[in-house]
Amino acid sequence: MAARPTDTKESILRLGMEFIQTYGYHSFSYADIAKELKIKNAAVHYHFPGKEDLLAEIVEQYIQRYHELARSLEKPGISSRQKIQAFINRYTALCEHGKICLIGSVGSDYNTLPEKAKVKLTELVKLVLGLVEKVLREGKKKGELTFSESARIKSILIMTNLAAGVQLARITGQQDYTAICNSLMKQLTG
Amino acid sequence: MAARPTDTKESILRLGMEFIQTYGYHSFSYADIAKELKIKNAAVHYHFPGKEDLLAEIVEQYIQRYHELARSLEKPGISSRQKIQAFINRYTALCEHGKICLIGSVGSDYNTLPEKAKVKLTELVKLVLGLVEKVLREGKKKGELTFSESARIKSILIMTNLAAGVQLARITGQQDYTAICNSLMKQLTG
DNA sequence: GTCTATATTCCGATAGAC
DNA sequence: GTCTATCGGAATATAGAC
Incomplete structure (x- = not known):
């Protein structure tokens, strides 16, 4: 099933992320992952000795994805409105698959x-809030976004x-989630 | 330990609620409840045959508490601002004990x-949203609250x-939670 | 209504062969 | 890197005595 050595590890990470966002950290097991990848329990333990090791790497992967998003938004010619929309789009993609965001789940x-x-989760939250805050501050300065609160x-x-909102959507x-998104963009861009 | 017959059942419900809000539904067991109440595993099963029965009654209890809140806010002489504050205060009380709201946890x-x-949770969410929506609509009509979106x-x-917000507070x-509350009240009451 | 005792199942994890 | 086999522990749940 897995050709290159890293394929299995990447698949485990991908599946773990999916399970956490769909069912929650305490509601999936190594057996679930093994079954889906058509490997055995022990093979998963080879790549991630303990479940907490898997969790830590999943959160770390999420952190890296947000760093990538931040970099991609630094390219010139992207409006503040588009940057906010790119952030919202991440949640919308989750919502459409019945998933919730990693931060909310964990x-x-x-x-x-x-x-x-816990430490990695705190790092992730600060990263995301900082990213949005920066976009908001710049957008306000450039006159592209309006809001009365502090950017923070x-x-x-x-x-x-x-x-x-994505949690509410499942219930x-x-x-309701769509209404939130529309309202947020309307608030910010008048 | 339990004098009247219903004491134990009420204690189980209270503890179950506390565990769900502190650790989550899948992270506590009947053994945890039994230990805390100094009774045995089987005694908990007597009152709630399955864990899902306990969960359903806990959500139902939460529904009843919101009905009580709704009734208490119908008394004359309570401003719309005070009604919103009463709603917020419920979350603040959770936050101060490191708990999150039942809806977010479950x-x-x-x-x-x-x-x-699932059915009871949907009922609960609709009840809470309806309660807040009603207060908002009346508050706007009376000129006590201001917001540009629909009350819904x-x-x-x-x-x-x-x-x-209460989840963020733990991370x-x-x-951050206090800032949310201040911002919400400032938005609504100018 | 609570107890002892136990059945069943699943989970996280490891040893050792291939 | 994956397998077979297995361990220890915990969780849900039930039978039957008191």
């Missing part, structure tokens, strides 16, 4: 997480709307 | 919930800010 389990994962507070408001339907 | 586990709990959308925005600290 965050709900915060008090049961191994210390290593506004980034928290937006992120909490989206993170809880009451996707139209 | 909502993260949505795809793994028994059908009975605004209720969703407020609820998602609070639900995710990055309580000051």
